[in-house]
Amino acid sequence: MELHIAKDPAQLSENVAAWISNYIQEVLQDQEKFTFVLSGGNTPKQLYSLLAKPPYAEIIPWEKIHFFWGDERAVPFEDERNNARMAYDVLLDKVPVNPDNIHVMRTDIGPEQSALEYEQILRKYFKDEELTFDLVLLGMGDDGHTLSLFPGMPVVHEEEAWVKAFFLPAQDMYRITLTAPVVNDAACVLFLTTGANKALTLKSVIEGTFDADKFPSQLIRPQEGELHWFVDEAAASAMEL
Numbered sequence: 001m002e003l004h005i006a007k008d009p010a011q012l013s014e015n016v017a018a019w020i021s022n023y024i025q026e027v028l029q030d031q032e033k034f035t036f037v038l039s040g041g042n043t044p045k046q047l048y049s050l051l052a053k054p055p056y057a058e059i060i061p062w063e064k065i066h067f068f069w070g071d072e073r074a075v076p077f078e079d080e081r082n083n084a085r086m087a088y089d090v091l092l093d094k095v096p097v098n099p100d101n102i103h104v105m106r107t108d109i110g111p112e113q114s115a116l117e118y119e120q121i122l123r124k125y126f127k128d129e130e131l132t133f134d135l136v137l138l139g140m141g142d143d144g145h146t147l148s149l150f151p152g153m154p155v156v157h158e159e160e161a162w163v164k165a166f167f168l169p170a171q172d173m174y175r176i177t178l179t180a181p182v183v184n185d186a187a188c189v190l191f192l193t194t195g196a197n198k199a200l201t202l203k204s205v206i207e208g209t210f211d212a213d214k215f216p217s218q219l220i221r222p223q224e225g226e227l228h229w230f231v232d233e234a235a236a237s238a239m240e241l
């Protein structure tokens, strides 16, 4: 695991934008397509908007990138809480992405059906071979969740399905999420975490004893891929560095 600490959220977004842009270009020297799994929440918004502007808007080969999502809130696409909607607004509508390469988790059908359909999309894309995303972007909630793997929910222990839908009583909504084993097969996973309100949880996730039910973010340990935590000083403030 590699820890990158930035001064503040703005600096962190700058660093991650540059890092991602380099990584995409490097990977594309050896392959034709790049698979990029986006995260929802607030933290990546600034990053997405930087990627949508020069120099990144011009130097990233957008037409070669396939976009997927790590999780989705089962609310209509028009709803501002919809993760895909946020990414379209801030990034995907602004750069020359091929619309056929954008693979959203649908919310215009039932969540269970959407999860099954998404798994089919992934199986078709990866041609039933090993599912290895090139890059997975993740966030961490104050409670230690990542993706839609929330503390104490059975989905945390899912080993078989690649995609799961379930009802999240605390938010009175369905969630659709990739499962931990899928993310752990990725070539590279990047966590983005900012803010003092996440400092104690971050400390437990990174330095504490393993307890996936309490801190599902601890489940993310790519088997062969890289794991990077990009955090700001406030989020890192409780860790013993």
Ligand SMILES: O=C(O)[C@H](O)[C@@H](O)[C@H](O)[C@H](O)COP(=O)(O)O
Residues within 6 Å of the ligand: 039, 040, 041, 042, 043, 044, 070, 071, 072, 073, 083, 138, 139, 140, 141, 142, 145, 146, 147, 148
């Ligand atoms: O849809 C979601 O809610 C997410 O994808 C979720 O896992 C998110 O990344 C964290 O909750 C952090 O969210 P913030 O960046 O808003 O703190």
